[in-house]
Amino acid sequence: MHVETVNTTNPLIISDEDRSKALRSDEGKKLTPQNYITTVTKRKQTKKETLLSDQDIRRWYTNIARGSPLTAEVRLRRISHFCEINNTTPAKFAKLALKNLRSATDLIEDHISWMEKQNHAPGYIDSTLSATKSWLRHFDIEIKRNIKVRYSDSTPTLEGERVPNREEMIEVFNRAPLRTAAMISLISKSGLRLQVLGNHDATDGLILSDTPDIVIQDSKAICQKIPCMVTVRKTLSKARHQYFTFLTRDGVDKILAYLNDRLARGEILGADSALIAPDASYKIYRGTNTGKKFLPTAVISRDIRETLRPRFDWRPYVFRAFFDTQLLMAEARGKIAHDFRVFFMGHKGSIEAKYTTNKGILPDELIEEMRAAFTRSEYLLDQPQDAQTQTQNAENKMQQPHQMIIAIERAEEMILQGWRFVATLPNNRAVVEKIGVGMEPVWNNR
Numbered sequence: 338m339h340v341e342t343v344n345t346t347n348p349l350i351i352s353d354e355d356r357s358k359a360l361r362s363d364e365g366k367k368l369t370p371q372n373y374i375t376t377v378t379k380r381k382q383t384k385k386e387t388l389l390s391d392q393d394i395r396r397w398y399t400n401i402a403r404g405s406p407l408t409a410e411v412r413l414r415r416i417s418h419f420c421e422i423n424n425t426t427p428a429k430f431a432k433l434a435l436k437n438l439r440s441a442t443d444l445i446e447d448h449i450s451w452m453e454k455q456n457h458a459p460g461y462i463d464s465t466l467s468a469t470k471s472w473l474r475h476f477d478i479e480i481k482r483n484i485k486v487r488y489s490d491s492t493p494t495l496e497g498e499r500v501p502n503r504e505e506m507i508e509v510f511n512r513a514p515l516r517t518a519a520m521i522s523l524i525s526k527s528g529l530r531l532q533v534l535g536n537h538d539a540t541d542g543l544i545l546s547d548t549p550d551i552v553i554q555d556s557k558a559i560c561q562k563i564p565c566m567v568t569v570r571k572t573l574s575k576a577r578h579q580y581f582t583f584l585t586r587d588g589v590d591k592i593l594a595y596l597n598d599r600l601a602r603g604e605i606l607g608a609d610s611a612l613i614a615p616d617a618s619y620k621i622y623r624g625t626n627t628g629k630k631f632l633p634t635a636v637i638s639r640d641i642r643e644t645l646r647p648r649f650d651w652r653p654y655v656f657r658a659f660f661d662t663q664l665l666m667a668e669a670r671g672k673i674a675h676d677f678r679v680f681f682m683g684h685k686g687s688i689e690a691k692y693t694t695n696k697g698i699l700p701d702e703l704i705e706e707m708r709a710a711f712t713r714s715e716y717l718l719d720q721p722q723d724a725q726t727q728t729q730n731a732e733n734k735m736q737q738p739h740q741m742i743i744a745i746e747r748a749e750e751m752i753l754q755g756w757r758f759v760a761t762l763p764n765n766r767a768v769v770e771k772i773g774v775g776m777e778p779v780w781n782n783r
Contacts, residue, residue: 350482372472387416394427397475407537415468419448427472434478442482451486459491498655500662505649507720510591513644519595520613520637521644521752523567525656526588528664528682532574534613535632541572542631543612548584551592553606558596560589564711574683582681583711587719613637667714677710742766 389395394413402409420426423444425433434441445466452462463486468657470480501509508519523529523543535542545551550565551558564583571579584592592612601607604617611630641653664678679686699707743751745765748758752769759768 354734369612376748384417385413388413388427391428393431393475397472400475401471407532410537411464412468412471413683415465416472419465419469420722422451430469431473431476431478433478434473438480441473441478442480442484446482446484449486453487458493459486459488462486463489494652498651499665500655500659501649501651503720506659509644510720511648513647514640515591515595515598516613517640517644520641521656522588522591523584523613524653525659526585527567527582528657528660529567529569529582530575530577530657530683531637531653532634533569534637535611535634536573537634539629539631539633539636543567543573544608545606545610545612546608548592548612551589551596551601552669553596556600558593558606563589564708564715565589565592569683574682576685578608578685580680580683582683583708585715585719586644613777663717664714667717673710677707680707681711742768 387397398409398413401412415425420430425429430441430444434442448469449466450463452465466484466486473480473762509521513521520534523534524531529543533543545553547568547570548565550562550567551560553559563586565588566581567584568581569579571577574580596606599614602613602617611632613632614630615632638653641656643687645651645653660683661678664673664681667673668678676686743766745761745767748767748769752758756769759770761767
């Protein structure tokens with residue numbers, strides 16, 4: 338670094354001399370070049386930045402990101418790892434495929450075999466295969482060989498995973514800080530995916546206007562209607578369509594407690610404020626997330642895992658499975674329609690749903706019917722708080738259909754005993770049900 342400075346190293350010695358008559362040196366008027374060595378180190382380029390400096394890789398990455406930024410990130414990591422293991426680069430791999438497609442295909446197949454010997458998960462292996470094929474398709478190269486992945490649908494990390502029961506859910510909320518409790522509530526009591534709360538790069542997420550029933554009045558967050566509606570915008574939806582779900586009373590309480598804590602700490606909340614936000618006291622030292630008002634999905638997942646460990650070894654996604662399971666039970670008990678449950682999970686559903694629940698704007702009557710169905714199912718999502726709630730649960734249990742699977746030739750006999758025919762099953766079996774406790778079937782010895 339070169340800096341020009343004025344030389345003032347020789348000041349006048351006599352302070353009371355007549356300066357108008359004194360002969361003064363012109364040293365002070367000269368610019369003396371001086372060299373300084375700065376100690377600021379240049380930031381090292383990340384592996385991702387190095388990869389994206391290649392124009393072909395950047396075009397490929399950007400094209401995938403238009404469909405799914407998360408898929409683009411994963412495939413970039415997969416092709417990078419593939420090339421590192423095989424001592425090549427993405428550009429050299431593409432040149433090999435252009436020159437000799439068979440050799441490139443052999444390289445991919447050998448790599449898949451190597452990964453299987455390393456006992457990598459089938460899903461991880463299949464993801465690597467998809468990334469290599471996608472990279473070659475960028476150069477209009479199509480792998481024609483049918484490369485197989487053993488047990489590609491297998492999910493070994495999910496084997497043995499179960500949905501939490503009510504006592505465990507109560508314990509989880511007792512362990513959780515305010516913000517983490519709000520996160521878990523939105524997942525387990527609204528069925529939201531983690532990336533809806535904050536996407537992978539913290540550029541988007543739920544905001545207060547996505548919960549129209551929650552408002553800020555007199556510096557306090559209140560909910561005007563329960564269950565509270567939660568809108569998932571198209572940019573946050575995995576299926577790329579806007580939908581809504583609801584949040585239970587207990588979930589609303591967790592959200593309000595978290596929002597009011599932020600207000601009490603002096604944070605100003607508006608319609609565009611993040612529903613789940615970084616701690617306002619951390620203005621710096623957030624790395625690439627500095628200045629962003631949302632939390633990245635990785636941080637949301639980390640916070641939930643820290644709350645669960647070491648007591649539970651679940652994935653954060655298990656809370657969404659809890660929501661789906663509880664609504665499935667509600668559907669079996671006649672509390673909610675199947676299409677409503679599918680809609681609340683963010684799925685597009687059947688062809689019938691295309692003309693009903695998947696319309697852009699739903700009629701108010703349908704929205705209120707969906708809210709009422711969710712309210713009827715709420716007791717399965719919230720933990721019972723008092724004896725009255727437990728009594729209501731017992732009454733609902735008494736009213737649920739009691740179903741049995743019988744041989745098809747016994748159907749007429751069961752109907753005469755007061756049971757109702759429901760459906761025919763394969764292998765000459767049938768389903769019958771009785772509302773309430775039901776009569777035990779009287780079997781005739783034949």
